[in-house]
Amino acid sequence: MAGQQGREPTNFIALLSEWADAHLTLVRSISTGMAIAGVILLAKSIKLTTKFTNALEIPVEFIEKNVKLRGRIHHVSEQGLEIEHIPISLPIISSLQKRGHSDGFLLVRLAGVELTPSGTSWLKEETKPAQMMWFQLLGRKDSTLDCLVIINKGRFSSVCLNEEILRQGLGRTVQIEGLAHDSKMYWKLHKRFLQAELKAVKKNKGIWKEETFIEKIKEHIRNYKYIQKLKQFATWLRIRF
Incomplete structure (x- = not known):
């Protein structure tokens, strides 16, 4: 303690300033990097809060x-699902964005699925x-977008439409x-x-449904009656002419 008497208190601010002067390039690099990272983060946030009204507007x-x-299904057609995109809402970012024309729907197909007319009706x-x-x-x-579409069926459950159709x-x-x-x-x-x-194949559902034994018997009877009528008509022709 005695040996430290007469010394001035260490000036940490001055030391930090001297270090910054000696490493000015490094400090500038860090500042620039932080600024670039901030710009990238801001750009990503703006993209996430943008409402897309056309598939071509979505970034690659x-x-x-x-x-x-996220979105809402507006209409179902043979071409796919017309979906209204509902973007994430961030007040600070939203205030920086320009308000423009936001009408329009995204055309979405169920990826990996070839829909039948019955499938379209079911949707x-x-x-x-x-x-x-x-x-x-x-x-x-x-x-057109190819997507995996998931809808909420309750508070704690959801269904993948691609899988459910199949x-x-x-x-x-x-x-x-x-x-x-x-x-x-x-x-x-x-x-x-x-x-x-x-x-679906195991349970004979939809397009994989097989005729029951009774349905097959009825089909055979219909075919038999049709053949008998043809024979009767052929016999009538021979007698007539």
Whole structure:
């Protein structure tokens, strides 16, 4: 203690200033890096809060990273689902965005599924306009998105429409557009779809329904009666002419 008498207190601010002067390039690099990171984060946040009204507006990186978006089903047609995109709402970011024309719907197909007319009818009956849902981006072709579509069926449950259509025998499994065939995600989803389709095959549902024994007997009787009428007509022709 005695040896420290007469010394001035250590000036930490001055030391820090001297260190910064000596390492000015490093300090500038850190500041620049933080600024760039902030700009990137802001840009990503703005994209997440943007309402997409056309498939072509969605950034390519969203498709490549298979981002999940939220929305409501507006209409069901033979071409697919017309979905209103409901973006994430962040007050600070939203205040920076320009308010513009926000009308329009995204056309979404159930990836990996070939729908039957019965499947389209089933979707119209099972989905409601105000029902919240999520659609995971898997691919995009022109103005159509190929997605994994998940709807909420209750407070704690949800249903993947791609799988449910196959499980009900209302569609067939086809290749998943937009995903590389050698990717892990492709085979994971394709396996799930095939398993769902197999359940419909085992239970004879939808397009996989087989005629019952009685239905087969009735068909044979109808065919027999038709053949008998043809024979009677042939006999009548011979007698007549």
